[in-house]
Amino acid sequence: NAGVTQTPKFRVLKTGQSMTLLCAQDMNHEYMYWYRQDPGMGLRLIHYSVGEGTTAKGEVPDGYNVSRLKKQNFLLGLESAAPSQTSVYFCASSVQLNTEAFFGQGTRLTVV
């Protein structure tokens, strides 16, 4: 079982460059999430989706955009990367908002 798969696993960007992180889940979950993890700050919710074609803002949405064109995929975009976006990004999915989430292995992004 693949579960939640994130690509790429590592990336280095220059300030101002753009990129898209891809998250794919094969569990037919309705809910998908993007988090960033920074030392001492835990996980902070960037954006989430409650179903295909829907997206909503989390705690720290500025500088990011998302799309959920297919139920199994949730894309996170950085239009103009900034050093403050250096972080580890995690995608997760769940059956409902009150059920446990399944996480991908993370993408380590460095913006120089």
Next chain:
Amino acid sequence: AQSVAQPEDQVNVAEGNPLTVKCTYSVSGNPYLFWYVQYPNRGLQFLLKYITGDNLVKGSYGFEAEFNKSQTSFHLKKPSALVSDSALYFCAVRGYSSASKIIFGSGTRLSIRP
């Protein structure tokens, strides 16, 4: 506003001793509460959750957690620690409202010495 606090950045325990990782929360109404564990260079893995019912919740790998409504706490416990329990532990909370989001604590690093 929702919040969750893990007051200890690190907890050190000798193997075989009981362990406790603390979590307190603030949410309007009743909470959904979760514990996750993260091993190095991995994503988070679900350990256990409290939705309703018994205050003592049992989860994976011998862990349990006690929900205390009056103290707004959800501490993670294990009767006998293993070296393999060494990892980063996260508490998370969500309110019952459909508009409520899942909020994670800052994490507690658990170190079990042989």
